Amino acid sequence: MSADRNISATSGVVAGTGARDAGDAAMQVRSVSKHYGGLEVLSDVDVTIDRGAFYGIVGPNGAGKTTLLNVISGVVKCDRGEVWVDDVDLTRLGPDRRVLHGVARTFQTVRLVPGRTVLDQVVFGAYDRMGGHTWRHLTGQRAAIRQMAEIRGDAEHLLEQLGMGGKLDAVAEMLPYGDQRRVEVARALMARPKVLLLDEPAAGMGPKEWMPLVEYLLDLTRNGLTVVLIEHNMKLVESACERVVVLDFGKVLAEGPPRECLRTKEVREAYFGTGKVSYGRRVVG
Numbered sequence: 001m002s003a004d005r006n007i008s009a010t011s012g013v014v015a016g017t018g019a020r021d022a023g024d025a026a027m028q029v030r031s032v033s034k035h036y037g038g039l040e041v042l043s044d045v046d047v048t049i050d051r052g053a054f055y056g057i058v059g060p061n062g063a064g065k066t067t068l069l070n071v072i073s074g075v076v077k078c079d080r081g082e083v084w085v086d087d088v089d090l091t092r093l094g095p096d097r098r099v100l101h102g103v104a105r106t107f108q109t110v111r112l113v114p115g116r117t118v119l120d121q122v123v124f125g126a127y128d129r130m131g132g133h134t135w136r137h138l139t140g141q142r143a144a145i146r147q148m149a150e151i152r153g154d155a156e157h158l159l160e161q162l163g164m165g166g167k168l169d170a171v172a173e174m175l176p177y178g179d180q181r182r183v184e185v186a187r188a189l190m191a192r193p194k195v196l197l198l199d200e201p202a203a204g205m206g207p208k209e210w211m212p213l214v215e216y217l218l219d220l221t222r223n224g225l226t227v228v229l230i231e232h233n234m235k236l237v238e239s240a241c242e243r244v245v246v247l248d249f250g251k252v253l254a255e256g257p258p259r260e261c262l263r264t265k266e267v268r269e270a271y272f273g274t275g276k277v278s279y280g281r282r283v284v285g
């Protein structure tokens, strides 16, 4: 484990796929390209991410970060290239099938079910791993009632771990933005992913909010979960990510440990324009 990952973890492990082997790839993005009209949004992108990594995707606004996450999760089909998770080629599968292969995600813009409680939102996350089963199919069956109780228990436990235990019955969209983002992370974890993709999970959070969230996620990586996050807060990236890929105009500008990647002249100029680096706050959209 990298010495960069210096945020101590305190929370319990609830997800993951087992112990970590060095050099064991959880996910590979192979020569992926994507066009929108005449615009090449991703250009021959190659990324290999080790199992149990806490991996950052960084780059200026419009660099293609969200598109890369969309291609990995299957929300968007790439024009060329492949996406592999655990030696399975997912390239031609839709997002629902990819969840069954262990890929879960959150979105840059919060997507909660209107009017439903925090607990409900997280319980819904379990549907994703049930391959389309709904409670309607199971109503009245004793096993279904037991399973529902287990799912509710898992959801409550996850929310407690994320500091949301006192807000289970709150209507999610009425909560502060940081709470809503934590609900979405809990919802994605209910799919029991091998690879968790997070699009700006700490946006709008101060250090008192993002540090416990990152500590919690780092703890899950120690049990084999692979976390891939898009992040603008360089303090978070440098303290938690063992490696990053820097995108610029859809191309990989650099890949490696953040302290090495983010300090190169090309990256600072591409990412920050002026070559100045701002830490601990959002500097680009």
Ligand SMILES: Nc1ncnc2c1ncn2[C@@H]1O[C@H](COP(=O)(O)OP(=O)(O)O)[C@@H](O)[C@H]1O
Pocket (backbone or CB within 6 Å): 036, 041, 059, 060, 061, 062, 063, 064, 065, 066, 067, 068, 285
């Ligand atoms: N569905 C789309 N149709 C057309 N252009 C898009 C679409 N999605 C993204 N883009 C364009 O692709 C580029 C990369 O977008 P995005 O991946 O969202 O960047 P980032 O997340 O790094 O800010 C931007 O120029 C954006 O306008």
Ligand SMILES: [Mg+2]
Pocket (backbone or CB within 6 Å): 065, 066, 067, 108
């Ligand atoms: Mg984005």
